[in-house]
Structure formats: C-alpha cells, structure tokens
Amino acid sequence: MTDVPQGRFAEVLEPLLAQHPQHSGVLPLINAREAFAARVVLARQAQFSLDVQYYIWRNDRTGTLLFEALHEAADRGVKVRLLLDDHNTAGLDAILIGLQSHPNIDIRLYNPLRLRRPRFINYLVDFMRVNRRMHNKAFIADQQVLISGGRNIGDEYFAAHDDLVFADLDALMVGPVVAEANEQFAAYWGSALAVPLAKLFTLTKPQSLAKLERRASVIESDPQAKKYIDAVRNMPFVQNFIARQIEFVWAQVHLVADDPKKTLGLANQKQHLAYQLQQAIGSPQQCVRLVSPYFVPTAEGTRQLCQLAQQGVAITILTNSLEATDVAVVHAGYAKWRKTLLRAGIEIYEVQKVSPLARKQERKLRRQRLKGKARFGGSASSLHAKTFSVDQQRIFLGSFNFDPRSLQLNTELGFVIHSEALAAQIDQAFINTVPNYAYRVGIDHNDNLYWEERLGPRVTRYTSEPGVSWWRRLGMRTLAKLPIDWLL
Helix, strand or coil: CCCCCCCHHHHHHHHHHHHCCCCEEEEEECCHHHHHHHHHHHHHHCCCEEEEEECCECCCHHHHHHHHHHHHHHHCCCEEEEEEEHHHCCCCHHHHHHHHCCCCEEEEEECCCCCCCCCHHHHHHCHHHHCCCECCCEEEECCCEEEEECCCECHHHCCCCCCCEEECCEEEEECHHHHHHHHHHHHHHCCCCEEEHHHCCCCCCCCCHHHHHHHHHHHHHCHHHHHHHHHHHCCHHHHHHHCCCCCCEEEEEEEEECCHHHHHCCCCHHHCHHHHHHHHHCCCCCEEEEECCCCCCHHHHHHHHHHHHHCCCEEEEEEECCCCCCCHHHHHHHHCCHHHHHHCCCEEEEECCCCHHHCHHHHHHHCCCCCCCCCCCCCCEEECCCEEEECCCEEEEECCCCCHHHHHHCECEEEEEECHHHHHHHHHHHHHHHHHHEEEEEECCCCCEEEEEEECCEEEEECCCCCCCHHHHHHHHHHHCCCCHHHC
8 A cells, every 4th residue: 555546635735745845734633523523524535545543442422433434435445444452342343343344444453352251361361461552543544644642532532422521632634744654554554463353263243334334323313412413513624624724733743653562572762652752852941841641750750850840941740630530540650759749840730520510509609700611521521632842842742641551561652743833832721721720739838738729810729639539539549559650
C-alpha cells in the first residue's frame, strides 16, 4: 500500500500542502462530539483505505456506529485494517469475527490473550507478557488524513455517555506527519505481536454483518441516541469539512512513538518515545504547562521537576482529583509526591468531578454564579487529555501519560508540534479556564495540604481531599505506601 491513489483527499490537500512546504496541518479536536463526527466523516469520505489502531473500542453506541462506518466503507471497496490491543476486547470476539468475514476488512489483535474465556487466567499464568499493552491511537484515511491523540473509542470519550464524560483531546492532521503515521501503523501491523484474528482459537460464534447493521439502525432510531446523532450531524465541523473550509494551524510536526519491540522488552533507548520526546522538545527554559490524567512522577521524575523549578522554570500541572479519577490506585501513586512538588514552587490543579449544576440541592443557589461550569459533563467528568506546552513554543499531544506504565510497559504514540499559537491556547486555558473547573492545591505554613475551589468571586477552601469519603481517602493513603509505582 505504498502507492496511494489520487482521490478526493489528495485533490483538496495538494494545493494547501504546496502553500505550506515541510509543514503539517493541525486541527485540534477539543469538542468531544466534533471528535466523533471527524471519525465518521473520514470513514465515509475514504475511497481506498482505513488504517485504524486503538487501545479501547467499546461495544456501545458510538463504538457500534463506528464499527458500522468501517463496514459501510468496506462495502464501497475501501480496504480496512483494524488493529486493537487485546486487553479491552472482552465481549467483542463475535462482532470482530463477523467484521473479519468481509473480504475488505482485516483485523489483528495486539499481544493477544491466548485463552479467550475466562480471560483473567491469562494474567495468572502469563502476567509479565500480557501486562504490556499497546496504548497507541490512530485513525488514518487514504493514508492522507490522520486523527490521533488521547481518545479511545467509546461513549465516554465522545460525550454520548449518560453519567461520565472524559475531558479529552486529539487532533486531525494532514501533511508530512501522516507519512510518519503510516510508517508507525505499518510497523505495528507487521509486528509478530499483531496476530490475525483468524489465528486465535475461540468457540464464540460470529455476529453477522446484517445484525451489526440492524443494531446500528436501532441505535440511530433510539430517541436518546437520535438526539446525540442529530447534534453530531449539525456540528460545524461536518459542514466545514464537506465545504472544504477547514482552517488548519500549519507547523512543523514530529511523530514520536515506541517501537513495538518495547512490548517484548527488546527496544533500545532510541526506540522509546520518552527518548524521542526529550530530543524533540529539548530542555525547558521558561515554562511548562502539563496536562496528564494519570500523573505518577515517581522519585526520579519528581527530582527532575523540582530541579527545573529551582532553575526558574515555571511549572503548572493539571491532573485528576481523587473524586474525578477513574483509577484510584494511580492517584495514590501521584498523591505522595504532591507536597514535594508544591514546596518546590510547582503549581498543581486537580480537576473536579461533579458538575455543580448536577447537585440538585445546590442548583438554585449557585446557578448564576457557576454558569457554564457543567462543560466537563452533565453529572460527572474525568480528565483524559495528555498534552503539555514548553516555553510557549512547542506542545506535545498524544497517548503518553506521565507515569511508569507509559514509560516502561505500554507502547505509546504522540506528536511534537512547533506552534506558538497552539502553545498559547494551552497557556491561556491554564490562566482563564482551569481555575474555574479544578481545585488549586496548596500547602499552608503548617505543611498541610489544602484545596481551593473557585466559584465566581467566591473561594472555598477544603483541608482534605474534596468530594470523597474518609474511607476512600484512607484507601488511597494505604495504596500510596505499597511498592507498586512500576505498575501504575
């Protein structure tokens, strides 16, 4: 698939790329519904190929609709290659086998579990292998247009979930960086760890493609889902894409990725994303704005951050609060380093989970003062974006969490973007937006932590982790004492 046929994407992009030689076009997808719409549009507009790579693919509303979008593309003659990490495919065997039956769809599972059911036995007898996962996310249409970043496929990532919404970030990209993404996908697809679905033994009967089509139709006709689909269909992105009115930020973009050999523990230093990222970003001189949902700095990471702060680099960190995190044990791995970071002058913010507008007992009292504070979700929210800016000049966007698992165990994919405009957006968010939706963590003169919540002009201070029970706080403190950081 090295010779890409000329199609509608190339027709649109060639004049733009000619105006911006050596640069790639970047369109951040901040709105969750816009991110879903972008994937649907690419699937429907593709003429030749769809190369799709994900860590999680839920069998829910949006997951089903995107499965059907791949099926519809295959029916048009598009060659579809779907590479999924096998850790999160429980319950998907039937639908995957059904999709695989299509002559234009090829599916492989990365580092698969040998025993399909019960799956937990694989972790008992083969833990060191199956604990290493592919965390990469990429959606590539006709080898010309790429979507990548932090989002997996599922309702919570696309604001279609009733209870939980992830505040996430990815981007649509065109230009030279897509060629790098094609090479990255080919390396994983051709890896011995990417096992064709047909080679895995299972007693599960396939779900027919006709049943998938019927299920997608049922979802589309469901009143609640129809409301969501109509909202997606009316997103400005959809109309702008069709009308060829997408406004990209043009910049130098470099792909950084782990070699699949990392899963086997055989990758050398230069084949690790962390090394490539450091080479591409360089040493911060002025400021760092870091967003990471699962932030586990470890002793060494904490030392390096504190050293940067002592050298005069202004560092601000946004991560999940205990009430917002979906993985409490990871919060334990972060919480024990908070005081050390704060003492060094590093600013820390923790995202709030519950939207105040959803607190019925407080709705009338706070409605005007907290107007707009429900933007992270109707009833609950959790941070999932992974990005940072350096010196107001460069940003990173990708799947990499700042934790030992991303560093040592999982494979990751990301992009270094040299753009003052995009870096300014992140910096401005920390100044104007983050304080309204996150607790500011501080340390008082008695060396005790506190959390400040801003509600318009009013600031409320908490002296213990807000929004959680004493039982959960005790559990977190207990977990923090365990030597399990390498697993987090």
